[in-house]
Amino acid sequence: DIQMTQSSSSFSVSLGDRVTITCKASEDIYNRLAWYQQKPGNAPRLLISGATSLETGVPSRFSGSGSGKDYTLSITSLQTEDVATYYCQQYWSTPPWTFGGGTKLEIK
């Protein structure tokens, strides 16, 4: 099974900061990578699919990049409403489709 590793489980940021969250797959997942945002008490929300495609309605301060095994979610100028936990998930080939462990953003 493909393992997904998010290197940071949490970190503190300031409003207006640029934030970068990384995700590494145990093998090449050919850009079959999604990013989700989850706030407490809510369902996860799909932000990005195909590693770089922003979903409709997602603010343009979010962007995704990467290829092969290594992927990144970036948030330019962090807003209050961006405080959440972010998960990567691979959907390459056949199941299981695994999630990363999550990265929780907190305000300093």
Next chain:
Amino acid sequence: QIQLVQSGPELKKPGETVRISCKASGYTFTTAGMQWVQKMPGKGLKWIGWINTHSGVPKYAEDFKGRFAFSLETSASTAYLQISNLKNEDTATYFCAKGNYFDYWGQGTTLTVSS
């Protein structure tokens, strides 16, 4: 618009069985698989498995084989997750989600297992 609406919170005792429903609307039910995800308190998202809504064939993650079962009521555009022989550690919120990259999610069903 596309919606997935799940059944309400459940309080069960160890050893009991629960069935959680996920009713889809706004798209043709059989054109996208239905995924199921577990979120335990303080933990990350864990993929339980999925069911092919066209063929009815399920696939389960290794950790969820045995007591977890998916089913469909295609005429009602509804998917079900049944968990049997409940254990305290099944206490979690369970989500259904549509498609390969989970573009729509149900609101979640909170299951509490306690004696």
